[in-house]
Amino acid sequence: MLNYNSVIKNEIKHESISVKEISPVIKINLRGKKREFLTNVGKNLNMILPTEANTSTTSDKLTAIWLSPDEWMIISNELASKDTNKSDLYEMLFNSISKTNLGAAIDVTDQFVQLELKGENVYEIFSAGSPFNFNEFKEKKGSTTQTVLNHVDVILQHKDENILNLFVRRSFAEHLFSWIEDCASRL
């Protein structure tokens, strides 16, 4: 994206945990129920949307996170180009889903900030600030959940062992990051 400014300027680097913002990354919120919607999306994205609750699917270029029975968030696995505001992915989904009334594709690239949390102590961050039980979550790669962390709504995706993607609304991102920074310094 042209002249893009990340929300989080610094990174957290400790022995057992590191956190950084991944941006700019294209994120699309997809909603739809009809069978044609699922077929169309599968064909256009070359991946199957997860239908099991709180799971995600990943292809070479994209990750799809289940948010509800008829809602997903599609995230690009690559950074967006800095030379253009255009997103082929969004345009393709908008034309094939929204325009055809099969569902809705909304660009939420800037609505959410993506943080990558890595390290053996990454789940310790959540033990103090989130009511969610991560026991199953941390065992199963691709698990996702929507919970609160320090009273802030977050979407979490288990990317790999001790690696999480955390999505938080942009306006809460700095506050949550400074809270995580404080937690990480005490681990």
Add this chain to the structure above:
Amino acid sequence: MMSGQNIYLWEKCIEAGREFNITPYGTETMHLLRAEKGFIIVGQDTDGTMTPIDLQMDWIVSKKKYDFIGKRSLYRSDTMREDRKQLIGLLTDDPNIVLEEGAQIVSELNQSPVEMLGHVTSSYFSPNLKKSIALAVVRGGKDMMGKKLFVPMENKNINVTVANPVFYDEKNERLNA
């Protein structure tokens, strides 16, 4: 536009406006500017009981229309009383003292019980006028221009003078320039 591009746009605007002395300003400035001109904020300077006449906005009520929604309410005995709470301006004797919004206004300090005439609705220090200004609603306020009143506070009584609620550019010369 994308939120992530907002800083870039802001910097470009500041850069382009530098030769024109561009100055960013926010909501507090707008609050102050409107108060200097005597423009009310509905809900701050008014409540649900107030009529345009109370706010010295008679000009807004049509003299030509035979009938309009709300006309009947303006002619009820209560809305026609002379001693209704009316919008006034207040200037403190000490220009550096800023009245507290919500403070009560009295004309006599030694009465018991003290009769409260009204209250301060908006109050600011105006760097433009180099003094504090306030808007208030006071019973019979329209006929009190120049009168000395008091705003009793916890530790002191503040002397104030009733003034025109339009503190700046009364004739709108600058507004219409």
